Amino acid sequence: MYSILTVDDSVSMRQMVTFTLKGAGFNVLEAADGREALARAKEKDVNLLLIDLNMPNMDGISLVRALRELPQYKRTPMLILTTESSDAMKAAGKAAGATGWLVKPFDPLKLIEVVKKVIR
Amino acid sequence: MTHYSPPIETVSSPAGVIGELSHAHDDLARLSALLDDAFHELMTSFSVVQLVAAGGGNLLEIERCANRAITALQCGDLANQLIGFTQKRLVGVRETLKIASQLPQIAVTDTARTTGSADFAALDRTAPVQQHAVGAGTIELF
Numbered sequence: 013m014y015s016i017l018t019v020d021d022s023v024s025m026r027q028m029v030t031f032t033l034k035g036a037g038f039n040v041l042e043a044a045d046g047r048e049a050l051a052r053a054k055e056k057d058v059n060l061l062l063i064d065l066n067m068p069n070m071d072g073i074s075l076v077r078a079l080r081e082l083p084q085y086k087r088t089p090m091l092i093l094t095t096e097s098s099d100a101m102k103a104a105g106k107a108a109g110a111t112g113w114l115v116k117p118f119d120p121l122k123l124i125e126v127v128k129k130v131i132r
Numbered sequence: 133m134t135h136y137s138p139p140i141e142t143v144s145s146p147a148g149v150i151g152e153l154s155h156a157h158d159d160l161a162r163l164s165a166l167l168d169d170a171f172h173e174l175m176t177s178f179s180v181v182q183l184v185a186a187g188g189g190n191l192l193e194i195e196r197c198a199n200r201a202i203t204a205l206q207c208g209d210l211a212n213q214l215i216g217f218t219q220k221r222l223v224g225v226r227e228t229l230k231i232a233s234q235l236p237q238i239a240v241t242d243t244a245r246t247t248g249s250a251d252f253a254a255l256d257r258t259a260p261v262q263q264h265a266v267g268a269g270t271i272e273l274f
Contacts (some may be wrong), residue, residue: 096260115269117206123214
């Protein structure tokens with residue numbers, strides 16, 4: 013079973029992502045910020061990460077950048093899930109190594125669809 | 133629920149204060165629209181579930197409603213971000229006015245600048261939440 017790590021400082025957002033993806037048959041882990049996510053990802057390899065942008069301790073783009081430096085996460089899909097939709101922020105995410113950019117709120121069926129498309 | 137918010141900064145001019153209050157007004161208007169839309173979406177979902185429970189629909193409709201409800205419930209996250217930004221703006225304005233109230237009128241602007249006020253250009257940024265409704269956002273793969 014594929015494992016997905018959802019990273020968001022909003023408990024309700026993590027719950028909704030978890031509810032949606034568990035219902036689609038994925039194993040879902042949670043982290044409240046980039047630092048916690050980095051620690052969890054080092055403990056246990058995950059197949060995909062869904063990452064919020066603005067978080068305390070470590071933001072989403074810094075997390076993507078840090079994970080891409082780890083050999084086991086060079087090719088792991090990392091989707092930014094955020095309210096931000098500016099081209100400048102998207103460009104920063106892409107440059108850091110993000111796989112895609114999802115603007116909240118997410119449609120559950122579309123989220124499942126895109127996750128199935130990119131997960132490996 | 134806690135949300136990350138940039139550090140609170142004061143503004144360095146009356147125009148800055150007016151700008152911050154205008155942003156706060158717009159963000160609250162957006163918040164109101166988001167809440168109205170979420171309420172409408174959730175009530176529609178509940179109505180369909182009620183109809184299905186009464187025997188007038190099928191399970192596929194319930195699943196569709198659950199998905200609509202999940203999308204609408206995310207307004208909580210959007211609302212929290214807007215509230216966080218508005219709080220930050222108002223505290224910045226309060227701190228600016230606190231400085232101003234302690235100074236002779238003529239010296240307000242210069243002194244506010246020399247007491248560590250942030251450059252207004254750096255502060256004048258919009259909240260990341262620009263949505264007025266809880267319809268699903270976009271997806272872009274790089």
